[in-house]
Amino acid sequence: MTMDPKVLVALDFNNQADAMAFVDSVDPSQCRLKVGKELFTLLGPEFVRKLVAAGFDVFLDLKFHDIPNTVAKAVAAAAELGVWMVNVHASGGREMMTAAKAALVPYGDKAPLLIGVTVLTSMEAHEMPELGIERKPEEQVLALATLTQECGLDGVVCSAQESKLLKDALGKEFLLVTPGIRPEGSAKGDQKRVVTPAKAMKDGSDYLVIGRPITQSTSPLETLKAINSSIA
Numbered sequence: 001m002t003m004d005p006k007v008l009v010a011l012d013f014n015n016q017a018d019a020m021a022f023v024d025s026v027d028p029s030q031c032r033l034k035v036g037k038e039l040f041t042l043l044g045p046e047f048v049r050k051l052v053a054a055g056f057d058v059f060l061d062l063k064f065h066d067i068p069n070t071v072a073k074a075v076a077a078a079a080e081l082g083v084w085m086v087n088v089h090a091s092g093g094r095e096m097m098t099a100a101k102a103a104l105v106p107y108g109d110k111a112p113l114l115i116g117v118t119v120l121t122s123m124e125a126h127e128m129p130e131l132g133i134e135r136k137p138e139e140q141v142l143a144l145a146t147l148t149q150e151c152g153l154d155g156v157v158c159s160a161q162e163s164k165l166l167k168d169a170l171g172k173e174f175l176l177v178t179p180g181i182r183p184e185g186s187a188k189g190d191q192k193r194v195v196t197p198a199k200a201m202k203d204g205s206d207y208l209v210i211g212r213p214i215t216q217s218t219s220p221l222e223t224l225k226a227i228n229s230s231i232a
């Protein structure tokens with residue numbers, strides 16, 4: 001059991017009962033919880049408030065990407081919910097990220113961590129040119145992470161395949177939140193740039209986002225415990 005859990009479990013469930021069955025089986029010392037687009041669209045802010053009230057650190061993973069004013073207001077609304085972490089797409093640009101950061105100033109030390117999404121872990125090199133991106137994924141991740149740091153955000157979402165590169169380039173304080181985590185032998189699904197939990201931590205990831213390998217396991221709690229042991 002760890003008091004600073006590194007695993008952020010993605011609550012990608014399609015109904016409240018299943019989500020709550022998992023939440024009720026864990027405590028805040030074992031994992032943090034991530035609420036993404038599916039569950040938030042289904043259950044809304046009330047569900048997030050419920051998790052926060054139960055003592056969990058909640059990562060609200062809505063990946064805001066819009067004009068600066070809209071994103072700033074959305075990030076402030078997330079802060080009102082009391083979440084621990086919230087994110088925006090770094091490709092929204094400097095003005096958008098700077099506005100998002102400024103919107104959190106009134107919350108002082110109660111402000112959520114603000115994280116920029118770089119290149120989705122479901123993407124790989126051959127998909128980049130048709131988006132007009134000629135860089136390799138790791139070069140694009142480094143460019144967006146550098147911009148994110150310049151805008152004063154707390155860290156980025158990236159693949160753990162880029163963790164070592166980013167820690168070396170941007171320093172140990174800049175947080176790396178890494179989805180695409182797959183324990184040995186688990187199905188990759190739609191994830192492309194995958195890394196095991198132990199390797200991700202070794203290479204400098206600060207937090208591991210893990211969904212299906214835990215939530216679709218036959219024993220979710222045992223799987224979570226095994227992952228926690230593997231990175232202890």
Ligand SMILES: O=c1ccn([C@@H]2O[C@H](COP(=O)(O)O)[C@@H](O)[C@H]2O)c(=O)[nH]1
Pocket residue numbers: 010012036117119120121122157158179180181189191209210211212213
């Ligand atoms: O680049 C990204 C950004 C976010 N995610 C989210 O993380 C989880 C991963 O779930 P798994 O079931 O472990 O694949 C999911 O909620 C994504 O929306 C990501 O995978 N990659």
